[in-house]
Amino acid sequence: MSTLRYTEEHEWIRVDGDTATIGISPYxxxxxxxxxxxxxxxxxxxVEKxxxxAVVESVKAASEVYAPASGEVVAVNGDLSTEPAKVxxxxxxxxxxxxxxxxxxAELDGLMDQAAYDAYVKGLH
Structure with missing residues (x-):
């Protein structure tokens, strides 16, 4: 399985070849x-790094989702239009x-691995 990398804004990116999948962290x-x-x-x-x-809206707030790296969108998760709770x-x-x-x-180099991200989140509390 490919490795997840995280941003300080709590997005994750998983790279497979030259394609990356992006989402938000469990946190x-x-x-x-x-x-x-x-x-x-x-x-x-x-999109630029x-x-x-994307924008995600919850019962609490609307929040922007930022690109962890630059590139061109090749697919979107259409299931989220009818089932946003999958997030x-x-x-x-x-x-x-x-x-x-x-x-x-090379833009991925500054992103956190799982251990670094876990430590970062722990430091937020």
């Missing part, structure tokens, strides 16, 4: 509460947001 979905709507980009959209790639029930699996073709894999 992020817990903070949001019950997800009620997800606004996803159109395939073909070019650190810029908004809560399976944030690292069926609750993914977008898949994109990476523009520059």
């Amino acid at each position: 992020a979905q817990e903070q949001l509460g019950d997800v009620v709507f997800v606004d996803l980009p159109q395939p073909g959209k070019k 650190g810029k908004e790639v 809560n029930s399976d944030p690292l699996g069926a609750g993914w947001f977008v898949k994109m073709k990476l523009a520059n894999k």
Whole structure:
């Protein structure tokens, strides 16, 4: 299985070849509460690292999802339009947001691995 990397904004990215899948961490979905709507980009959209790639709305708040790396959106998780709660029930699996073709894999170098992210989250409490 490919390795997850995390951002300080609680997005995760899983790279398979030159394609990356992006979602939000279990910590992020817990903070949001019950997800009620997800606004996803159109395939073909070019995104920059650190810029908004999607919006997730919960019973508590709306929150932007930022791209952990630059690239072009090649697929979106259409299931989230009818079942946004998948973000809560399976944030690292069926609750993914977008898949994109990476523009520059070197952008992944600054992201946290699981151990670093766990330590980061622990430090937030």
